Amino acid sequence: MIVAKSGAKIDWYDPLEHQQLPKRPRKPEEQDKSSPHTALARLDLKDTNAVLNFANKWGLLGLWNVPAYQMAEVLPENDVEVNLWKEKYSSWYIHPHKMRYHGWQEPVPVFIEAAKEYQNIIEEIKNLPPIGHEDRESQALILELRLNEKFKGIRPGVYLGENENWVAGWQYRSLLDAIYLLTFMSLVGNKYWRRCTKKRCNRLFITENPDNQYCSDRCRNAHLVQKHNEKIWKENLLKIYTEVDQKWLIDTIETLLGQGISGEKKLSKKIDSILKSLREV
Numbered sequence: 001m002i003v004a005k006s007g008a009k010i011d012w013y014d015p016l017e018h019q020q021l022p023k024r025p026r027k028p029e030e031q032d033k034s035s036p037h038t039a040l041a042r043l044d045l046k047d048t049n050a051v052l053n054f055a056n057k058w059g060l061l062g063l064w065n066v067p068a069y070q071m072a073e074v075l076p077e078n079d080v081e082v083n084l085w086k087e088k089y090s091s092w093y094i095h096p097h098k099m100r101y102h103g104w105q106e107p108v109p110v111f112i113e114a115a116k117e118y119q120n121i122i123e124e125i126k127n128l129p130p131i132g133h134e135d136r137e138s139q140a141l142i143l144e145l146r147l148n149e150k151f152k153g154i155r156p157g158v159y160l161g162e163n164e165n166w167v168a169g170w171q172y173r174s175l176l177d178a179i180y181l182l183t184f185m186s187l188v189g190n191k192y193w194r195r196c197t198k199k200r201c202n203r204l205f206i207t208e209n210p211d212n213q214y215c216s217d218r219c220r221n222a223h224l225v226q227k228h229n230e231k232i233w234k235e236n237l238l239k240i241y242t243e244v245d246q247k248w249l250i251d252t253i254e255t256l257l258g259q260g261i262s263g264e265k266k267l268s269k270k271i272d273s274i275l276k277s278l279r280e281v
């Protein structure tokens with residue numbers, strides 16, 4: 001059973017921001033940096049430590065949300081009621097004494113089974129007979145059916161962005177779904193999906209260059225101007241607030257900027273009110 005250690009720290013990440021690197025990593029340690037889908041495709045499933053390393057880095061596959069592995073209907077006597085989402089899951093996936101995110105677990109054999117299936121599909125894609133081969137058409141058809149079956153847990157979604165603009169995104173319920181989504185993205189033409197770095201844009205865009213950070217030239221210019229302004233505001237504020245700890249001041253300014261507070265005057269006002277409330281305490 002793969003289960004989080006008591007007191008383990010849980011981090012959040014967006015699997016879609018981890019797309020395949022343009023180059024194959026040279027050292028095995030660099031493998032981890034690539035993306036969950038390449039990591040799973042290259043995972044040595046005979047090595048239990050490698051499986052645990054994967055789970056430590058990327059998390060569990062979320063198989064309790066994947067119908068093929070849920071087993072909720074198959075093993076009704078093992079069902080437990082989970083109040084979190086009011087759905088039924090097999091007790092395979094619920095730790096009896098742990099709560100919330102630490103309460104999820106995955107049996108190693110089921111994890112390996114799901115990973116093996118993914119690796120088989122990737123192998124089949126790689127080994128598709130060449131154009132003109134008599135088996136190509138039938139094998140391609142089977143592969144299409146298998147892949148499209150796997151994409152069933154993925155849906156397009158829209159979100160109202162900070163700038164009151166509609167932003168495109170994806171909905172998926174497990175890391176395994178996200179891994180198939182990343183596979184889908186890399187199959188449809190080696191394009192990279194990125195989120196615009198500019199604050200208040202955050203738009204999802206497609207690019208052929210994985211280093212692209214902005215959805216448009218407009219966003220790139222606006223972001224560079226913003227960065228330049230932020231630098232000047234920071235320098236000026238450091239000159240004004242000489243009596244407070246400089247490291248604290250820089251952290252506070254960063255936090256305020258992160259909250260979307262813009263302009264030297266507005267920042268200064270916020271800092272004043274924070275300092276005032278600190279003095280009152």
Ligand SMILES: [Zn+2]
Pocket residue numbers: 196197198201202203214215216219
């Ligand atoms: Zn943008």
